[in-house]
Amino acid sequence: MLGLTRQAKVPRRNEILKSLYEENLVVAGKRKAQPAAVRRIHASHNNSPRVRRHPSFYFLLMIIAAAVAYSALITFWSLPHRVDQNLSTASAAGGINGNASKLHVASATPVSDPAVLTMDDVIDSVYAQPKPSSPSENATPETINQLKSLVSAEGPSLARLFGLGVHTIVIDPGHGGKDPGAIGHLGSHEAEITLEIAKRLRDRLQVYDNYTVLLTRETDEFLSLSERVAFANDNHADIFVSVHINYYPGDQLNFVETYYFGPNNDRKVAELAAKENADSQYLYAEFKGMVEKIGDTMKFQESRDLADAVQEALYPQIRKVNKKARNHGIKPGPFVVLLGIDAPSILTEVTSLSNKQEEKRLKSPAYRDKIAAFLEKGIVNYLNKTTNSPGGESNGNGEEKENLAQAKDKQYR
Amino acid sequence: MAMAKKKKTSPKRKTSSTAKSSAAKTGSAKKSTAKKSSGAARAKPATTIRPTTNILRVGIDLGTSRSAVSANNGKREWVESYVGWPKDFIAEKVLGEPILFGRAALENRLSLDLYRPLEQGVIKESTRNEEAVRELIAHMLDLAEVRESQRVYAVVGVPSESLRANKMAIKRAAQDFVHSLMVVSEPFSAAYGMQVLNNAIIIDMGAGTVDFCIMHGSMPKDDDQRTIVTAGDYIDQQLFNLMKEKYPESDFNMNMVRQYKERFSFVGKPKGKVEVEVPVGGRIMVHDITDEMRRACESVVPGIVENTMELIARFDPEYQAIVRENILLCGGGSQIHGLAKVIEEALQEDGPCSVTVMEDPIFAGSDGALALAQDMPEKYWQDLMVEE
Structure with missing residues (x-):
């Protein structure tokens, strides 16, 4: 017998059957689909009667x-x-x-x-x-x-x-050494490609002078995830960008996606509020957790914004050269390399090595440089959104950066 | 459509327009092929069998890698989801069949136009693939031994992604062989069969996709379901790449790699060395692929853990502790040794958690679909009658 919590009597079995029937009526073309807002029942309202409201509500x-x-x-x-x-x-x-x-x-x-x-x-x-x-x-x-x-x-x-700025950017070329990462149909190794893209990205970001840009690895060497995490933390990384290349079965798909630190669970905050209201003696101890939570939340917010900026810069450009590219968007991911780093961190899968056309392109240094340029644009866009960049730069200066990035884009094209 | 009614009384004679002439002649041959050489496996009867009436209720699990059928006459069969047509009339003469399924198709693939119509959870875009799905469904009904006079009420379980993308195609594929039809997502049908309908997460790991479904006491909607493609086929590809890297001189193909995976797959600590015999320059050599097998199989774990965590977080906080104890792993991928334990350990970092492997992964989907077919009121079936 399985150790599951089964429901001997499922109170809503008939409703489930009816829902399935109604869905199949729609599939069979015997009924029009209802608006999602009417059909949806939230998970937290298991035992509540279904309330149908007009969409205007x-x-x-x-x-x-x-x-x-x-x-x-x-x-x-x-x-x-x-x-x-x-x-x-x-x-x-x-x-x-x-x-x-x-x-x-x-x-x-x-x-x-x-x-x-x-x-x-x-x-x-x-x-x-x-x-x-x-x-x-x-x-x-x-x-x-x-x-x-x-x-x-x-x-x-x-x-x-809080006016926090960015001083140190750590770029992490995925895999390396004994871990080649994904291997394409034509024999390309993910580790080699990510290293070159990372180097080119570093060179591009260093042009701005304001940032110290570091790579977790400079050569084809193996680094454990914990070593990558330690490197970023020891060097006081302000943002961390891990560069990877996707691989999917078959050669048809090309998914571009970016993961960020997450998910964020505010349950702790809610519990703290409840405790604080009930007994203020615990307030001081809980306060510390709250302040720590702010750190987590900041990392979450910034990671998400960084992921968003990078994905927005990356996907449309990849799509231009590869019509099969699909936008898998940004999503929180519990990757060790993201969780362990103190700074906002993302892991971006810049393209897919399983796609033969894409692998052919990736063999070209020019295309690798283009990807570096897309990443650069995303990172610069993110940095421009922060009001207090290093040296107290204003939005005006951010625009200059944008222009510079665009000028460099043209140059590399 | 005048012929449709007549045909529906005997689904095994039903076939697509392009194959019907030959299929009609070899209807019994098809059935015997399925039993003797298609790889179909006879299993123990379903535990609850209703008396046979003039209505046969069937549950079909249409999977990327394997498809299974359970019927209320006690029949339970499965077949690998391959469909093959002879390349030419010579091949047809040699094979003696107009169409082959499952293992038989795979073993004769050099003589066939071979199709594995569901890839990565969706019907591949071509008329031939849609036709392959259609033939596969017809074959599943043959295996269920529908009698001449019986009416067929079928619930077809498909990968979630297929349900989203190919609803109409699946309906088209099945409607010629049944009298009334419903289509459901596989993880939901498995959950229904297990009666795990509330505060639970179902992880259905197949060849093409891993489907996640949260059960919260009502019919799961699109938002309650997720699909990722890092599933069994992905492991095959990873293992192939890793073996190719370690043994570049060896001769092996994806089919061999898939067989290695099915025999030796594991995550975590190995039970022992994984050694396989592989030809190298015409000589059979023994290769140790323990590490490659582990790395390939573990490549799917992060995606499963990540999505499971996200789905747990979607539940009301009050119920999350219960949900964490109700994670159910099913599908062929659940047979990877140690997978449930590794997922469980990863999730336990955030609190107590229990991942349970379904007892009968091959028939979980079709048994669940059959349970739905049996529980569905007659009125609903009447409303969903296929138009003739």
Whole structure:
């Protein structure tokens, strides 16, 4: 007998059969497909009766949500700068995970605007915990609200919020040495191609002067994942880009995809809020976890943004030369090499070696250089989005970088 | 369509327009081929058999690598998903068959136009591949021994990706042989057969795809299902590449590599050395491919773990601990030695977790499809009658 938790009686068996029947009616052309918003039942509402709403209800809901989010954002930016200033101080002094007590004391001023409480309202409704009667010396629930806003994966990037810049870029050519990675039909090794692309990418990024660009390996040598992680952390990488090439069975497919550090689970934050409301004595200890969480969240946000920028620059260009290229987008991935690195990190599969046409192209140094240029463009686009680049560069300077990148593109073409 | 009704009373005589003349002559030959040489395996009867009536309910699992059928007359058969037509009339004369399936097709592939119509979870885009699917379904019904007078209600399980991309093609392929038809995704049918319908994740690892399906007490929608293509065929390709690198002088092909995988696949700690006999310059040599086998098989693990983690995170947090204990691994890939344990260990880094391998992976999909066919009310079948 399997060790599964089976359901002796499945209460919704008839509904399942009916759903299957209705789906097949659609397949058989005997019924039109219903709008997704009507058909969907969320996993968290297993035992709730199905509620059918008109699509306009959801549209209205979206508008309200957007208005609330906008209001919260405006409120946050107009608040006294106690939290972000002190967090900035803490991060500048030794990183986000630094002095929790400094943050704790400095952020004790209550917040008056109810819009900031929206997130807490949601969490409270889940946990139905009573509010603390007297937070006294500990940080107030409002402070927690501030932090919760900060650790939310949505909204403005924490790196931008704290004015963190990028100094060191570590590029990781995938595989190497005894691990050749994927091998194409024509015998090309992924490790050799990623190394050359990485070198060309380094050369391109070094033109900007502002960054120290390092490669995890310079030759065809084997490096374990932990060695790559250690290299990035020891060199205080601010962003980490691992370059790989996909391989799929058959030679028809060419998937371009980028993974980023993730997923981010805000459950810890919700639990913290509940505990804080119930018993403020635990606040100080939990605060540390909260601050650490900010670090995770920042890494998540920035990794996602970096992945997005790289994928956006990469895929359309690959698609231009290979019509079979398919955009598999960006997705969080629990790769060791992404999880272990302190900095925002991505792993990009720039093209597919299994595609024979693509493998032929990859044999050409010019094409490898083009891929390096696409990656460069993505990284530069990401860097331009940060308000505080090294040396306090402005967006104007970012535009210059963009122009420079475009000029270089033309040159390499 | 005037002939359709007549044909449906005897699915084994039904065949496509291009093959029907010869198929009609060799209907019994096809059946005997399937039994004797197509690689079809007779299995124990399904545990719950309803009395045979004039309606035969069948569940078909149309897989990339293997297809299986379970019927409520107790028949359970499987066949490798290969369909082959003789290349010319000489080949047809030599083979004595207008069409071959499964192992028989594979073994005579040099004389055949051979098709493996479902690749990476979808029907390959060509008329011939659609026809191959059609013939395969007809063959599965032959194996189920449909009687002349019986009406056929069929639930066909297909890879999730195929369900998304080829709904109409599958319907077209099956509708000439059955009276009423439903199509479902394979992981869902397996879950239904196991009655694991709530707070569970099904991982169905086949040859072309790994399908993930979350069960939360209702019919899974597109968002509840995922498909990745790093599955059995991907392992074959990886193993082929690794062996080619280690033994560049050796002569082997993908079919041989697939057989090595089916015999020796493992992840984690090996049970012993994996040694295979491979020709080198005409001489048979023994090659140690232990490390290559492990690396090839482990290449699929990150994708499975990643997607499973993402799907766990989609559940309501309150139910995630339950879900983590209800991860079910099925499909041919579940037979890779140590795979469930490795996935379980990887997921246990984030908390307690249990990955269970389905007891009968070959028939899990078809048995589940049959269970659906049996539980489906008659009214639904009536509404889904194939138009004639």
